[in-house]
Amino acid sequence: MISPRRPSGVSPTSNSMNAAQQIIGTATFTESPISSPTAGDRSDRLWESSPFRHPLENATSGETMSVPESHDREQDRDQPATATPGRVRGGVSLDVVRGLYNSNTGFSGLRRSNSSVVYPGGPPEFPPVKKLNPLNKKRILVSGGAGFVGSHLVDRLMLMGHDVIAIDNYFTGSKTNLAHWFGHPNFEMIRHDVVDPIMLEVDQIYHLACPASPVHYQSNPVKTLKTGFFGTYNMLGLAKRVKARFLLTSTSEVYGDPEEHPQKESYWGHVNCIGPRACYDEGKRVAEALTYSYARQDNVDVRVARIFNTFGPRMNWNDGRVVSNFIVQALKGDDITIYGDGSATRSFQYVHDLVDGLIALMDSDYTEPVNLGNPEEYTIKQFADMIVQLVNEHRQRCGDVGKTSTVTYLPAVADDPQKRKPDTTRAKEVLGWSPQWSAVDGLRETVAYFHRSMQQ
Numbered sequence: 140m141i142s143p144r145r146p147s148g149v150s151p152t153s154n155s156m157n158a159a160q161q162i163i164g165t166a167t168f169t170e171s172p173i174s175s176p177t178a179g180d181r182s183d184r185l186w187e188s189s190p191f192r193h194p195l196e197n198a199t200s201g202e203t204m205s206v207p208e209s210h211d212r213e214q215d216r217d218q219p220a221t222a223t224p225g226r227v228r229g230g231v232s233l234d235v236v237r238g239l240y241n242s243n244t245g246f247s248g249l250r251r252s253n254s255s256v257v258y259p260g261g262p263p264e265f266p267p268v269k270k271l272n273p274l275n276k277k278r279i280l281v282s283g284g285a286g287f288v289g290s291h292l293v294d295r296l297m298l299m300g301h302d303v304i305a306i307d308n309y310f311t312g313s314k315t316n317l318a319h320w321f322g323h324p325n326f327e328m329i330r331h332d333v334v335d336p337i338m339l340e341v342d343q344i345y346h347l348a349c350p351a352s353p354v355h356y357q358s359n360p361v362k363t364l365k366t367g368f369f370g371t372y373n374m375l376g377l378a379k380r381v382k383a384r385f386l387l388t389s390t391s392e393v394y395g396d397p398e399e400h401p402q403k404e405s406y407w408g409h410v411n412c413i414g415p416r417a418c419y420d421e422g423k424r425v426a427e428a429l430t431y432s433y434a435r436q437d438n439v440d441v442r443v444a445r446i447f448n449t450f451g452p453r454m455n456w457n458d459g460r461v462v463s464n465f466i467v468q469a470l471k472g473d474d475i476t477i478y479g480d481g482s483a484t485r486s487f488q489y490v491h492d493l494v495d496g497l498i499a500l501m502d503s504d505y506t507e508p509v510n511l512g513n514p515e516e517y518t519i520k521q522f523a524d525m526i527v528q529l530v531n532e533h534r535q536r537c538g539d540v541g542k543t544s545t546v547t548y549l550p551a552v553a554d555d556p557q558k559r560k561p562d563t564t565r566a567k568e569v570l571g572w573s574p575q576w577s578a579v580d581g582l583r584e585t586v587a588y589f590h591r592s593m594q595q
């Protein structure tokens with residue numbers, strides 16, 4: 140394990156003195172929980188012990204869902220994630236989190252602040268953030284904060300009561316994803332491209348900025364490589380200067396088309412360094428190399444998450460990745476486009492699990508790479524069948540009659556990894572983290588989100 144040398148007197152977990160400490164010294168404050176129906180229980184790990192309902196028997200809504208016949212549950216027996224957590228990390232209510240991406244949120248900060256400088260309808264209404272003891276309140280930078288994963292991370296950190304600065308160049312991110320925080324005193328949004336340096340005072344840096352969809356990152360491969368190298372270099376330089384803890388969001392793509400299955404963190408990978416995916420895969424590999432070089436040479440306090448396929452609300456319709464492509468195609472009744480023969484495999488994790496894992500990793504002492512993914516593995520054909528079935532069931536519930544999609548096979552894409560499944564033993568051991576959402580359960584919410592977005 141790499142153990143960066145720290146200045147004496149700085150504990151490994153406290154990082155450097157946080158911004159709040161610098162301002163208010165040692166005054167003591169009492170933290171108050173967020174004002175939600177379930178407020179009062181502030182355990183970060185409540186979801187780990189709660190007797191949650193099985194996701195396929197949603198007692199609240201009365202909905203039931205059948206597991207697609209084509210998916211062999213046996214293959215998941217090592218990691219059955221079959222619970223829908225009622226809360227997510229940070230003692231935050233899942234209902235509050237959901238409210239931030241569902242249209243009927245009632246949180247109208249942007250609308251009201253824009254209506255008039257004197258707020259005729261009252262002051263802006265924001266989602267309920269925790270009031271943190273300033274000793275625990277951190278100033279946190281999220282690069283790529285307006286993107287799909289970044290915006291969910293910003294939501295969570297804001298609800299937990301931290302000061303959050305999001306930077307984004309809006310190449311794939313969108314201001315709309317964070318509009319509910321505009322004007323909040325704990326939040327700042329900066330248009331900035333990480334390939335250029337930026338000066339900020341922060342305690343923690345979550346470095347997410349980089350397009351992740353093969354369609355996007357291959358559209359400008361030189362820019363993708365610049366983002367991988369210079370973006371990470373600039374964020375690490377900032378971390379070094381202000382002694383912030385730095386977390387790199389790396390990827391399962393560092394394993395390339397793997398010859399080891401499932402993939403452990405110790406696997407060095409099988410990447411074609413001159414292929415069409417190299418701009419992303421090698422960009423992330425050099426980002427990891429830079430990260431550990433700064434740790435060894437300059438004592439930067441680093442964390443590295445290797446993220447496996449992730450999906451959820453706020454994915455772009457035109458993202459180009461398999462989850463959004465298949466859901467949009469199925470909702471429209473269009474053909475489901477399988478590249479190749481459909482035998483390639485992927486393992487899909489819901490975005491809330493990923494955010495839980497990122498925060499757990501940042502707050503841990505562990506400095507080596509950690510896989511964050513859901514080991515539930517599907518062939519792409521199984522996945523297509525499952526999406527068609529989930530979309531049909533959703534439409535039936537909504538009384539929305541539509542054409543059922545059929546599958547069409549297109550030529551395989553170059554260097555497409557043939558199998559992918561995370562070994563999450565390390566995350567379980569060092570973070571106490573494992574996915575809480577089954578793919579089916581997350582997909583059900585995602586299908587509902589895309590359907591609502593289409594109707595709007």
Ligand SMILES: O=C(O)[C@H]1O[C@H](OP(=O)(O)OP(=O)(O)OC[C@H]2O[C@@H](n3ccc(=O)[nH]c3=O)[C@H](O)[C@@H]2O)[C@H](O)[C@@H](O)[C@@H]1O
Binds near residue numbers: 390
């Ligand atoms: O979703 C992610 O998190 C990952 O997405 C991509 O990796 P990849 O697994 O290739 O993602 P997809 O483009 O979603 O492809 C998954 C599989 O579905 C197939 N696919 C995709 C889209 C489609 O319309 N049809 C289809 O058959 C692909 O050929 C591939 O076999 C990125 O390269 C990763 O960095 C990122 O972490």
